[in-house]
Amino acid sequence: MLKKLIKYNIKSTSRYMNMIFLALLIATIFTKALLSLNIYKGALAFIPQVITLTYQIIVVIMIVTTYIIQAVQYYISMATDEAYMTFTLPVKVNNLIISKLLTAVMWNFFSILLAIICNGIVLYSKEKITAFIDWARNSNIYGMNLFIAVIILLGMIILALVMFNLFIFTAIGVGQAFAKNKLAGSFLAGIAMYVIMQFATMFTFIPAILMIDMQTEDNFYLGSIMFITVCAIYELLVSIILYLISNHVFSKKLNLE
């Protein structure tokens, strides 16, 4: 059933996501074409910077829109009229949440990946690529080679996306349990959860930072590894808690008035 749910979730969101991705590709080609013109001299020398800045704004809007679409789609299918269909399907509530989480994380991740690739296309030049390859070959990030660092970075991005989406899902879940003003309830729940998470972050990271002495190079490497580990554990724990709350409210406190 999980596979079927994911298939339909992807179908329902792909019509928006494909349009957004297509728009970004068009913007990328257009930007690249504009930047490759050899006319920005004298008083026009500032124009490439303006074009690049505008392009970066478009990229950020694209990524933010991806998040908004996932949140809106979740709200529509779990807390509005469509929820009558969603919750009468013979599937477990946890399958509903997991399928929507995987779909949302997948689109969010694609949007980031596409943003990186498109930026690569826009900023591409032989010299820059050669310089990047040289840097990548010789790089030593906190004692790791680039490949391992990228894997860790991707893992951290995915964990952060899981936590972020579960945060939105949980806020919507708590909001739908309200008798009235469910949307306002979701915002209130989101604010309350944010405050709690800020305290949790403070109590987790301040002791971790204090414990790690980063004065020497060896300690800096070790400290960085420890810091990344603490981040990963924190995001994982918060995600598990948010998932459990979401599952509980939709299983035990469903309120489709």
Added chain:
Amino acid sequence: MLNQIDLVIKKGKIVGLLGPNGSGKTTLIKLINGLLVPTSGEILIGGKKPGLDTKKIVSYLPERNSLYNWMKVKELVEFYKEFFEDFSEEKANSLLSMLNIDSNSRLKILSKGTKEKIQLILAMSRDADLYCLDEPIGGVDPAAREHIINTILNNYNRKGSILISTHMIADIEGILDEVILIKEGNILEHSTTSDIKKNSGLTVDEYFRRKYKC
């Protein structure tokens, strides 16, 4: 809000859940379908609490349009086929063509009445043990009501039961075996239609109007 509801719906019966607006009809149907969770008490469908197992045997027609508007009609049929083991694609397609509904149409361009017909077709194309139909003829024009009622009658699983919530009693009383009269969350009466007619000398519609002083 429902209070102290105690009732049993027998197999093979068509039961009318009758009452004015706000009497608790929809709330009861939502509780049966697990869309609301009772604060106290227990609901059992085939001996099981509302959940995964009961969703496999209960076919629900909500009073509002819950269909995924981004789908085409044929995609919805496919969707039902994938999720409900007791769904008959053949029956759904035949009912759609009987009502001249184009399977290639996107739901968002269809009228409210057509969407209601599609919802009913999907609900009745299942071979369920219990059909919960919440205001199945509420938004349908009078000319189509008879057709809708025939669709219900000709397509349900005879071994199963139908619970129909409505306040359009005159249109459906002919098909009901039993009626449950509900008011302000309480059950006023649960009788067979023949008992009501025999004891009061009135039609169910007239009896309802007298009870609620319409």
